[in-house]
Amino acid sequence: MKKAASMSDASLLSDQRPTRVRWIIFMCACMTSWFLYLHRYSWLIVGPALQQEYGFDETELSFIYTAFNITYGIGQIPSGIVCDLMGPHIFVGILIAVWSLSLPLIGIGGNKLGLAASRLLFGLGQSGAYPSLTKVTQLWFPKSKRTIVQGWVATFFGRGGGAMSPIIMATILMGYFGLGWRASLGILSACGFIFAVLFLILVRNSPDVDSRVNDAERSLIRDGRE
DSSP: OHHHHHHHHHHHHHHSOOOOHHHHHHHHHHHHHHHHHHHHTTHHHHHHHHHHHHOOOHHHHHHHHHHHHHHHHHTHHHHHHHHHHHOHHHHHHHHHHHHHHHGGGGGGOOSHHHHHHHHHHHHHHHHTHHHHHHHHHHHHSOHHHHHHHHIIIIIIIHHHHHHHHHIIIIIIIIIISOOOHHHHHHHHHHHHHHHHHHHHHHOOSOGGGOTTOOHHHHHHHHHTOO
């Protein structure tokens, strides 16, 4: 009797059409990577503007730039641990909000130390992004698809955001609309924060806790059937 019921459940599962929530998660991961590099490569415009405005030499400008790398590098492992403990949903949403809101702070730094401090915060916010996106890929996609998914997320969309950064900031916002670099950073920041809210709304830690995911999609992700 139990065997028959089990076979019946398996038959129903095989006939069930998998939901496609994983592709919503995929797009959110891709856009996280896109915003990460869009914001990071704004330095290509901000750096020369700071040098002209404050009269920094190359050593001083490098000091401000390098502040980002300090917290970005140091924060990788701790952020990975935090993501493992609490899951990527809330953690990544917070990271996006932190780095987005810290982005325009460089416009009000006032001096070399203040500018470096804003870069430290920006680096800290971005440090946990890729460890956490790797966790998203692990939880939401079958093993057979994880490498290509990570390639799209980290390489295509990440580098795409970097390539688009000077076009969006310098060509469109500053060139076409005539905005200053501070106002342009403010717009990039606001867009990033809005996306952080969308990420928190659309993403969940895993298929097991997402009510939008049906059993067929959970089975597909777990067993690697596509």
